[in-house]
Amino acid sequence: MFASHRLRHPLNANALLRRLSKQAAEKYDYVIVGAGSAGCVLANRLSSDPSKKVLLIEAGRENRWLSLHMPAMCLDNLNSTWYNWKYQGAPEPGLGGRSIKHDRGKTIGGSSSINGMVYIRGHPLDFDGWRQSGCKGWGYADVLPYFKRLESYSGGGDEYRGDSGPLHVERPDTEALTKPLNVAFMKAAEEAGYPISDDLNGYCQEGFGPFEKSIHLGLRESTARSYLKPARQRSNLTVVTRALVERVMTSEQTATGVVYKDKRGQEVTALADQEVILSAGAVGTPHLLMLSGIGAKSELEEHGIEVVADLPGVGANLDDHPDFVMKYRCLQPVTLYEHSKPLACVAAGIEWLLTQKGVCASNHFDVAGCIRSGPGVQYPDLQFTISPIAMEGHSFVPMQEHAFQVHVGLMQTNSKGKISLQNADPATPPQILVNYFQDERDREVMRKGIRLMRELLDQPAFAPYKGEEVFPGKDVVSDEDLDRNLLESTASQWHLTGTARMGSVEDPSTVVDTNGKVHGIEKLRVVDASIMPRVTNANTNSPTIMLAEKLSDAILSIPPLESLPNEFWQHPEYATQQR
Numbered sequence: 001m002f003a004s005h006r007l008r009h010p011l012n013a014n015a016l017l018r019r020l021s022k023q024a025a026e027k028y029d030y031v032i033v034g035a036g037s038a039g040c041v042l043a044n045r046l047s048s049d050p051s052k053k054v055l056l057i058e059a060g061r062e063n064r065w066l067s068l069h070m071p072a073m074c075l076d077n078l079n080s081t082w083y084n085w086k087y088q089g090a091p092e093p094g095l096g097g098r099s100i101k102h103d104r105g106k107t108i109g110g111s112s113s114i115n116g117m118v119y120i121r122g123h124p125l126d127f128d129g130w131r132q133s134g135c136k137g138w139g140y141a142d143v144l145p146y147f148k149r150l151e152s153y154s155g156g157g158d159e160y161r162g163d164s165g166p167l168h169v170e171r172p173d174t175e176a177l178t179k180p181l182n183v184a185f186m187k188a189a190e191e192a193g194y195p196i197s198d199d200l201n202g203y204c205q206e207g208f209g210p211f212e213k214s215i216h217l218g219l220r221e222s223t224a225r226s227y228l229k230p231a232r233q234r235s236n237l238t239v240v241t242r243a244l245v246e247r248v249m250t251s252e253q254t255a256t257g258v259v260y261k262d263k264r265g266q267e268v269t270a271l272a273d274q275e276v277i278l279s280a281g282a283v284g285t286p287h288l289l290m291l292s293g294i295g296a297k298s299e300l301e302e303h304g305i306e307v308v309a310d311l312p313g314v315g316a317n318l319d320d321h322p323d324f325v326m327k328y329r330c331l332q333p334v335t336l337y338e339h340s341k342p343l344a345c346v347a348a349g350i351e352w353l354l355t356q357k358g359v360c361a362s363n364h365f366d367v368a369g370c371i372r373s374g375p376g377v378q379y380p381d382l383q384f385t386i387s388p389i390a391m392e393g394h395s396f397v398p399m400q401e402h403a404f405q406v407h408v409g410l411m412q413t414n415s416k417g418k419i420s421l422q423n424a425d426p427a428t429p430p431q432i433l434v435n436y437f438q439d440e441r442d443r444e445v446m447r448k449g450i451r452l453m454r455e456l457l458d459q460p461a462f463a464p465y466k467g468e469e470v471f472p473g474k475d476v477v478s479d480e481d482l483d484r485n486l487l488e489s490t491a492s493q494w495h496l497t498g499t500a501r502m503g504s505v506e507d508p509s510t511v512v513d514t515n516g517k518v519h520g521i522e523k524l525r526v527v528d529a530s531i532m533p534r535v536t537n538a539n540t541n542s543p544t545i546m547l548a549e550k551l552s553d554a555i556l557s558i559p560p561l562e563s564l565p566n567e568f569w570q571h572p573e574y575a576t577q578q579r
């Protein structure tokens with residue numbers, strides 16, 4: 001075992017290799033760092049060839065705890081320090097210096113094991129935008145076959161949907177779609193003149209429709225369950241948990257392996273014959289790159305880390321979706337309030353344990369709207385969702401009355417943030433600065449979103465249910481008052497992306513090429529949400545799984561699936577109309 005202070009530096013890899021000749025090191029073809037949404041996909045696909053030895057290293061534990069599997073308990077995971085990195089962000093200038101908590105999964109399945117289980121791909125124009133930004137082979141027609149390949153959609157396969165992939169995707173059932181608040185939400189959208197789409201992952205993403213879920217037979221459908229579990233018995237796949245990777249070893253601009261601390265705190269070296277693949281997520285991956293000497297030269301030097309590759313894009317370009325929650329009393333007893341009482345919770349928990357059915361088998365996000373904030377916006381930049389229960393203040397404690405809450409999400413941002421080092425110690429979390437609302441245009445769209453949500457809930461269909469606006473309150477109407485509330489209450493939708501941006505090597509803001517290969521370093525790839533050149537206009541789990549599927553082919557030198565130039569709906573008069 002090696003003393004970390006002596007070998008902290010990646011350029012010491014040769015010395016390290018010399019020492020290794022005397023001491024046993026683990027040898028693999030592929031070493032994957034992080035068993036999250038992307039890492040589990042890769043572990044499955046790369047180990048499907050029995051001749052390839054694959055190591056998957058995860059900092060967190062096995063995903064054994066009940067709350068990681070019961071959909072209705074998803075918020076409980078956010079209180080856990082075992083399963084959640086629970087990062088505390090830097091003071092956000094656009095939020096009056098307030099610091100945001102950034103939850104990230106720290107277990108097998110990564111964030112797909114603690115997320116909200118919403119399943120939505122993003123708009124076709126997101127991917128066409130990726131292609132236009134320099135990512136050849138990543139347009140909608142190119143990624144659609146991979147979205148189809150990854151899913152088993154309960155609504156059945158067609159030219160847009162897959163029916164035989166590893167990940168089960170459930171369309172909310174009739175019982176969910178006929179719940180009074182869901183019916184009223186959809187009807188109000190129709191009355192307000194918005195398009196209705198039967199499939200927000202199909203031909204038409206714009207408008208209101210059923211919100212699909214990564215839930216199957218009442219259980220969370222993480223990538224741990226859908227991808228890793230079926231591969232886990234393979235003798236050529238090794239999974240190590242409670243192991244923090246501290247750096248990538250490089251020699252002559254080539255990745256040779258990684259060094260990690262095992263659960264006993266011992267340093268272990270794993271060598272990769274073919275490739276090291278970083279799937280540590282939008283926070284973990286840039287952190288690890290920088291600790292390994294790959295990042296902005298000035299920042300690395302400031303922390304005494306020798307530079308292996310000067311890539312200023314590492315950690316930059318951080319994207320997220322800000323979230324603003326509005327709360328209303330409900331005039332009728334149609335919410336989940338009764339189910340939130342202690343005895344009812346126990347009864348529902350027992351029902352789920354015995355049958356995997358009932359209230360605990362859902363995330364309770366059944367319908368949603370993807371809308372444009374105004375004329376001239378090409379495709380949806382706002383997401384509206386409704387939850388049939390409202391929480392007290394900023395807590396996860398339900399209000400003690402019938403109430404519901406609606407979420408306004410800003411889905412295309414102009415502000416960009418940064419992940420940076422606090423110091424060179426791998427155990428110190430990096431600094432996360434999202435820069436919410438640094439660009440005034442973002443705040444303006446959020447104000448529009450709040451006003452559009454109020455307009456929606458003022459439609460006749462909602463009159464039987466909408467009581468007092470508890471938050472932000474009906475008197476909060478001026479720009480100044482809305483801005484104050486945005487500053488005090490905006491939270492993250494947990495969609496951190498973009499910190500190892502994919503694109504052309506000529507573009508200095510990028511870190512990896514269109515095959516996920518790190519610029520200037522051989523045998524090192526990034527495959528996770530950090531390579532998205534721009535965040536999609538919806539939740540980010542589905543596109544992360546898609547990109548891992550696509551890059552697994554690139555790693556195995558399998559030609560990409562044939563592109564599918566399917567049509568998609570765009571408002572014909574988007575330039576002059578909002579709806």
Ligand SMILES: Cc1cc2nc3c(=O)[nH]c(=O)nc-3n(C[C@H](O)[C@H](O)[C@H](O)COP(=O)(O)OP(=O)(O)OC[C@H]3O[C@@H](n4cnc5c(N)ncnc54)[C@H](O)[C@@H]3O)c2cc1C
Nearest residue numbers: 034036037038059110111116117118245281284529539541
């Ligand atoms: C609370 C929450 C709710 C969300 N809700 C939704 C939703 O409803 N729908 C949706 O589509 N998206 C949602 N998201 C976002 C989505 O889950 C993520 O975008 C996606 O999971 C990212 O996948 P990833 O593979 O990039 O990273 P992750 O899944 O986060 O995986 C990274 C893995 O790497 C491990 N790791 C990190 N550093 C190291 C290291 N140094 N050594 C070893 N292992 C390491 C981590 O522990 C983790 O397991 C949510 C996210 C969160 C956190």
